[in-house]
Amino acid sequence: MATELEELVSFLSSPSPQITKAAVDIVRGLTGSEEGIHSLANQSKNLISALSRLLTAPEEVSEAAAEALVNLSQNSNLAEEMVKLKLVETTMDVLYKPECCVTRLLVMLLVNLTQLDAGTDSLLQIDDEKVRGLYVMKLVRSFCRTTHEKDDDSFEHVGSILVNITKQRAGRELLLDPKRGLLKQIIRQFDSNSSLRKKGVSGTIRNCCFEAENQLQNLLLVSEFLWPALLLPVAGNKIYSEEDRKKMPLELGTALSIEREPVNDPEIRTQVLEAIYLILLQEAGRRAFWSVNGPRIVQVGYEDEEDPKVMGAYEQLGSLLINGSGMEEPSTETRE
Secondary structure: OOOHHHHHHHHOOOOOHHHHHHHHHHHHHHOOOHHHHHHHHHHHHHHHHHHHHHHHOOHHHHHHHHHHHHHHOOOHHHHHHHHHOOHHHHHHHHHOOOOOOOHHHHHHHHHHHOOOHHHHHHHHOOOOOOOOOHHHHHHHHHHHHOOOOOOOOOOOOHHHHHHHHOOOHHHHHHHHOOOOOHHHHHHHHHHOOOHHHHHHHHHHHHHHHHHHHHHHHHHHOOHHHHHHHHHHHHOOOOOOOHHHHOOOOHHHHHHOOOOOOOOOOHHHHHHHHHHHHHHHOOHHHHHHHHHOOHHHHHHHHHHHOOOHHHHHHHHHHHHHHHHHHOOOOOOOOOOO
């Protein structure tokens, strides 16, 4: 004889819209607590399959189903089950249907699923060379086309997805591929006033910089956008002198010639300093840094910094500059 929970899950597939709606509302309520999620875990396979089918239902049903899946996916075991049941692929398919009305929730679901290596592999389409990277390209395009000024910035959490996938080398290599031009598009989103977008972009850049040893040239191909994104958050609050600005490219010098909004999130400031550090581990990276008067910028920024963790990141960077090349501009002579 079926248990109450088995019956509840079966009602999600009822031909009666009223019964389905009542069932999905109950499931959504249960997923709002750890106890409720635990009680549903034994029905995970049937439950996840039934909820995923409801993502294309009318909004009053699909929204409840999507919320339930987002809640369930916070449990790593259930998230793993979702990936096995190809929920990443289902989510991407539904996300780009014209009638989709749960965009924000589906993006949040992908954030949770890509915290697993298997989820990241699915989103990167590792197993299918013909379409590899297509899902990510779609998400980047959506991330860059929408803005925080909208009432509902449905794609702002894509930044968190990008952070997740760039924890893997395959994700970093995809974003650094100059033929695709994805990194340039992503970096430009750092101008957003949305802290969530900024944090996603800074975390993604930092992760990509772990490839600096082999991909420095591809990073520096977008230096026009890269250096402002990395240096402006840690440049302090001062207006820079004309003498300092003369040694900077126009995009940096102009920004530092006027009063500007500080980046208040210490995590963002730490991430960009760590990214700079990874670049400076390479001699060509140090030369590029000096060419934009980077040492002066981090010196001024350090003087204004008050957060202990961020100060530690400045000091790590300063130690590398002093020990790695002295506080003089490195030689541009080629070695024999």
